[in-house]
Amino acid sequence: MAPLATGFDSGHSIESARRALAARLQSAGIEEPALDARLLVGAALRLDLTGIVTQAARQLTPEEAARLEAYAQRRLAHEPVARILGAREFWGLPFQLSEATLVPRPDTETVVELALEIFREATISGPRPRIADIGTGSGAILLALLHEIPDAFGVGTDLSLSALNTARSNAAALGLAGRSGFVACSYAAALRGPFDLIVSNPPYIPSGEIPKLSLDVREHDPHLALDGGNDGYDAYRALIPQAAERLAPGGALIVEAGQGQARDIETLMTAAALSVDRPPRADLAGIPRAVSARKMPS
Numbered sequence: 001m002a003p004l005a006t007g008f009d010s011g012h013s014i015e016s017a018r019r020a021l022a023a024r025l026q027s028a029g030i031e032e033p034a035l036d037a038r039l040l041v042g043a044a045l046r047l048d049l050t051g052i053v054t055q056a057a058r059q060l061t062p063e064e065a066a067r068l069e070a071y072a073q074r075r076l077a078h079e080p081v082a083r084i085l086g087a088r089e090f091w092g093l094p095f096q097l098s099e100a101t102l103v104p105r106p107d108t109e110t111v112v113e114l115a116l117e118i119f120r121e122a123t124i125s126g127p128r129p130r131i132a133d134i135g136t137g138s139g140a141i142l143l144a145l146l147h148e149i150p151d152a153f154g155v156g157t158d159l160s161l162s163a164l165n166t167a168r169s170n171a172a173a174l175g176l177a178g179r180s181g182f183v184a185c186s187y188a189a190a191l192r193g194p195f196d197l198i199v200s201n202p203p204y205i206p207s208g209e210i211p212k213l214s215l216d217v218r219e220h221d222p223h224l225a226l227d228g229g230n231d232g233y234d235a236y237r238a239l240i241p242q243a244a245e246r247l248a249p250g251g252a253l254i255v256e257a258g259q260g261q262a263r264d265i266e267t268l269m270t271a272a273a274l275s276v277d278r279p280p281r282a283d284l285a286g287i288p289r290a291v292s293a294r295k296m297p298s
Ligand SMILES: C[S@@+](CC[C@H](N)C(=O)[O-])C[C@H]1O[C@@H](n2cnc3c(N)ncnc32)[C@H](O)[C@@H]1O
Pocket: 100, 101, 102, 103, 104, 105, 108, 134, 135, 136, 137, 138, 139, 140, 141, 157, 158, 159, 160, 163, 185, 186, 187, 200, 201, 202, 203, 204, 224, 225, 226
């Protein structure tokens, strides 16, 4: 049976299905059609990259074809691959997602990198370093740090109970449940400290910019994870003074910045009596992405 021009059926080989899907995604203006096609074929057929390559000539079963077509329709409607799969890798670790969690972005790994650099050169106050992640979402930043710092204990906060449940199950799946806790509150309000590291990737998109974001983001990432208020700085204004009160002497606050926000965030940090002692860390696109400040020992 000849494969249909659109839609998948069991006349397709794995290779022809992958190519056909990439072509359909490309004509629909999807940004990374080849990568997305490979990920969706892998997920629909439950195959890793090696399986896709070694079984390239095998024909799809009717169930595989139907599953792939369903995934294709969702991606063509601009649902991100991570949402379709319900999972995303961050810092080389697997994270489950839910409707309440942001898809963790590669840019946010810059926050983890800078936090680790500062942690490794600092004198930490006690035997068990304490970390807080404000607006933890899937738990991505906190769990990446706990994975890298074996003695540390960490707490993640979020306003969304549903996001906290996802973060909790990610902690369990990564074997980090015993070193993490998750608390529902606004920013750091329910935390006492002192913490050696406080990290945050807060909502920072100005409200008026949200309708201009790509369909993939504005329709599929939770509004609570994006909306930073009129000028985009509401979360920074709330959490920076809270963090300053809860840092141990010598401890550091590291936050993600939206494009063009780094300098104003440093001003807010200085106003909260924190010391900005290094330039922001740029992401792979060269955008200053992770901003840090220390609480000086008195
Ligand atoms: C940009 S997302 C970051 C999620 C995760 N840390 C990451 O980097 O993938 C911001 C997170 O802050 C949470 N959030 C928004 N307002 C909050 C508030 N007032 N207090 C605590 N968390 C809040 C959202 O629910 C969301 O999970």
